[in-house]
Amino acid sequence: MTTGTTTSTLLRRLALPFAAVVMLAIPGAYAEERPVIMTTKASADEIREFCTNIADAARDQRYLLQKKELEDLQKGVDERIKTLEARRAEYEDWLKRRNDFLKSAEANLVEIYRKMKPDAAASQLAALDPEIASAIVMKLPPRQSSTILGEMPADKAAMLTRIIASASDANTSKDPS
Template sequence: MTTMTLSTLARRLALPLAGFVMMAIPGAFAEERPVITTTNASADEIREFCTNIADAARDQRYLLQKQELETLQKDVDERIRTLEARRAEYEDWLNRRNAFLKQAEGGLVEIYRKMKPDAAAAQLAELNPQIASAIVMKLPPRQSSTILGEMPADKAALLTRIIAVAGDPNTSKDPS
């Protein structure tokens, strides 16, 4: 009986012990499929559930739309700031160009118009480059080219660069 009791006891412990060992090994039950339980909910219960979550779903949808609108508003505000900065830059360029052209107006241009090109070139080479280029711009093209031809090459190049920048609407930087 004792032997039988031990063998019976060993058989009874072997199955639970094997189950315990299998639970300790990771992935031992990986092949098992989850049990899906279905409820016997009635159509009224389903409708009530959907009605109960409809407000929460609507609120969530509104929240997402609000966040999207806020993002779009930030983008529009940034674009407006960019446009305002460009407008201010253009106005600055226009004001500086108009001031630049006004420097050469009046009797000063007439004085240089009546001068000999070599004398005018020598005097314009000594003036502020912006003023000299404004005067050269106001003179007739033939006389301007003769005066620039009489100037030292570096001074003539500087005046030409200032005149070119003054006529370029894409720049607002200091021409000198």
Template sequence: MTIRQKRLSLFRKLRPVLLPAAAALMLAIPGALAEERPVIVTSKATADEIREFCTNISDKARDQRYLLQKQELESLQKDVDGRIAMLEKRRAEYEDWLKRRNDFLKVAEAGLIEIYKKMKPDAAAAQLQKINPEIASAIVMKLNPRMSSLILSEMQPDKAALLASIIASAADPNTSKDPS
């Protein structure tokens, strides 16, 4: 039999006696399970001295809090400034794109009007009947009145009436300029 086995056998024999004795001992000694910490007294400070100490360090603590808040605000301000710079850059890019788009549309519109000016009225009417009525009415409005009337007379009556109503509503002063 090994030493470990011998100890285990002895513990089993003494268990009925040891456990109740240990429990009684623990109950008899107050605070036996609690950890006792020694109280260290470094000085005999009065309440006034303690209050004065707390008052003195409260200003330093407040200053430290303000410093931390200031640093955080500066960090946030740098972040906001960076985002504003990025937005300004994107706005400039968008404005450049919009200007180029508008310039292109003006040139395209002028070219498109010139194409319809040079077309025969029956051919122009056939094409304008097949495109979006709002675009067709805009083109007819840009043409001179004589050409517009010839084109509208060559169109189917319902299509010509639709274009005429769109043109009339665009010229109506009671029509709201606000699309919303």
């Protein structure tokens, strides 16, 4: 093999990769050629007229988009209101059951103290919170309440009497604050 033949073979082998590199380096070498359409130069009046003609359509489109956004927001608010109403209904049901239970428990509690011996009831009520004890004593028959208060230590009986008296006083504010 001669030097000339080696050089031409080498050039042929390098020509294809070199051509590929050159094609990649040239911007738009593979881009599709599109014809450029040249229009006549529009005057400022024509541009203004065009913009005026499409202004109503653009405004209408903008209003439609805003209306759709508002409708979507309204749907979200309506769904949240339904959820809140369902939760409120659940809460009201729970509150009703709780209040019914408390009334039943209160009636049973008063009945328990009504059936107790006065000395036992007095010692039990003296150990309770004064407001709860006074509420129970108020619901007992007056004869039994006086017997129970008579069996209690004087300071506890006086405190319960004070609470009962203030609860029945019309001048006492119903708001504790």
